Amino acid sequence: MKPGINVPNVTFKTRVRDDSIEGSNPFRWEDKTSDDFFKGKRVVLFSLPGAFTPTCSTYQLPGFENNFAAFQEHGIDGIYCLSVNDSFVMNKWKEMQGVQNIDVIPDGSGEFTRRMGMLVAKDNLGFGARSWRYAAIVNDGQIEAWFEEPGISDNHGDDPYGVSSPENLLEYLENQKQTEAA
Numbered sequence: 001m002k003p004g005i006n007v008p009n010v011t012f013k014t015r016v017r018d019d020s021i022e023g024s025n026p027f028r029w030e031d032k033t034s035d036d037f038f039k040g041k042r043v044v045l046f047s048l049p050g051a052f053t054p055t056c057s058t059y060q061l062p063g064f065e066n067n068f069a070a071f072q073e074h075g076i077d078g079i080y081c082l083s084v085n086d087s088f089v090m091n092k093w094k095e096m097q098g099v100q101n102i103d104v105i106p107d108g109s110g111e112f113t114r115r116m117g118m119l120v121a122k123d124n125l126g127f128g129a130r131s132w133r134y135a136a137i138v139n140d141g142q143i144e145a146w147f148e149e150p151g152i153s154d155n156h157g158d159d160p161y162g163v164s165s166p167e168n169l170l171e172y173l174e175n176q177k178q179t180e181a182a
Contacts, residue, residue: 005143007045007136008115009034012105015087027091034112037105038141041077045105046135046164047118050127051085051093055161060133061097063166068101071166074173076137078103084110084119084130107131121154135164137173145172 015027037043046064048056064071064079071079079102083090087106094104105112113119113131122130135147147168149160162168 003143003145006141007034007038007138007143008112010107010112010115012037012112013087013108014106015091034141037080037103038138040140042075042137042139042144044071044076044079044135044169045082045138046080047082047107047113047116047131048133049083049122049130049159051083051089051104055133055159056083057093057097059161060165061093061099061102065097065099065102067166067170070170071173074170074177076173080105082107082112082131084108084113118148118152120152120156124155124157133159133161133164135169137169145169147172 010033012032014030014032016030018026018028021028044064046060048060050056061081064081068079081090081102082105084107085093086108090104090106094102107113110119110129110131118132118134119129120132122128132152133149136143137145147164149163151158151160
């Protein structure tokens with residue numbers, strides 16, 4: 001993916017809270033499209049191999065959560081975390097991580113990830129098809145800036161992390177701000 005490319009138009013199967021539903025699981029299915037997440041907004045999208053995994057849970061998700069205000073100062077309307085996990089998993093992970101500012105996008109079938117060119121096999125870890133780690137700044141559905149971890153390949157022996165970190169994206173946004181001011 002390169003800047004200037006539109007994100008794929010797909011439908012995501014999400015579960016949303018509905019207080020009209022009684023019981024211990026007050027959620028209903030709601031289809032959301034790429035437009036629901038990206039149209040008319042400037043957002044950060046970051047994708048990772050899986051909810052509940054060490055790097056994702058220890059660094060990446062908390063890093064974006066803790067820097068939410070700094071991203072807003074740079075004109076970012078929202079931050080989305082996408083993974084090839086179903087909505088049940090993504091919602092529970094968000095809850096258990098205590099995340100308040102980041103919205104999760106469940107790409108359970110991997111369709112968005114595949115069409116982004118980022119679907120890789122992680123059979124060596126027993127994961128199956130998952131997303132390669134990346135981040136993007138998306139402006140009204142179009143990729144403005146792209147941050148992909150090096151070495152994309154099936155069954156990669158390592159889990160590179162750094163290029164797609166919140167700190168790296170904030171550095172990019174700060175440099176962009178300084179360039180525009182000059």
